[in-house]
Amino acid sequence: MAADRRTHRSHVSYIDKSRNYYGAQGYPQAYQWSYNHDVPFTPLTKPLNECRIGLVTTSFFERKVDKAAVAGSATKEPYAARCDDALGGLYNKDLFWDKDTTHTDDLDTYLPINRLRELAEQGRIGSLAERFYGVPTDYSHRRTSRRDAPQILEFAQEDELDAVILVPL
């Protein structure tokens, strides 16, 4: 591909876009996005082909199937549900994504349950956990940090996960 020149960065800044968009709607107070200088890091300590991997999504789970199998009752709370029960798709209509350009009818475009199961069959990972977890997008950093994150950690510990893949829509 030929070299290109640009006066602006090419990737989209959603922080800039959303500030301008909601500002144009008359909301003068811009959202305060999370910023951190320091970042924690835990290395993987065992071979990936012996690891049980978990998945976390921002999508909602439609509790039509076997409610007893779902931990977390209200729709805006973190939940854990069986991967098998997600195969028909999750609920994304209320979330912030580009509905004009694409769709979310293919689960593996935002929650790669089938791909990770194939990778487990190929021996790339030990296994995909039987449950996946959901975290609602919350404008409150406090609720995300103090309520949702500890709950997801608890689920991960119950399922004895070795590593976690998080996929915000």
Next chain:
Amino acid sequence: MSLVARHLEEAGLPTVVMGSARDIVEECGVSRFVYTDFPLGNPVGKPDDVEMQMAITGTALDLLERAWEPRTTVQTPFIWDADSNDDWREHFMKVDDTNREALAAAGDQRRAAQADAKAEGRNRG
């Protein structure tokens, strides 16, 4: 979501984030990040493109194994629309002279509806 990844890392669980909102994830700061420069909605690859989904998921696994320090971002090589890749970027949450008045009106309408809902709630006691 990035705040959850940070919490898991602090508790000793390795994580990797797969996403398309690069600035939001990197400002929050995560250990490992697989960035795909796509419209929001399909951070693991295009619909029905199993090969691409497999490649992007595989990159997340590679990062789990090989990243040696935090803030490791890998951008996958995929392009959403090779012919007009700026169209979706410009269209999403667009604000310009063609829609500025409509956006302001929509905001006023929403605030009025919210105020009505609040008043109704008060009347119900």
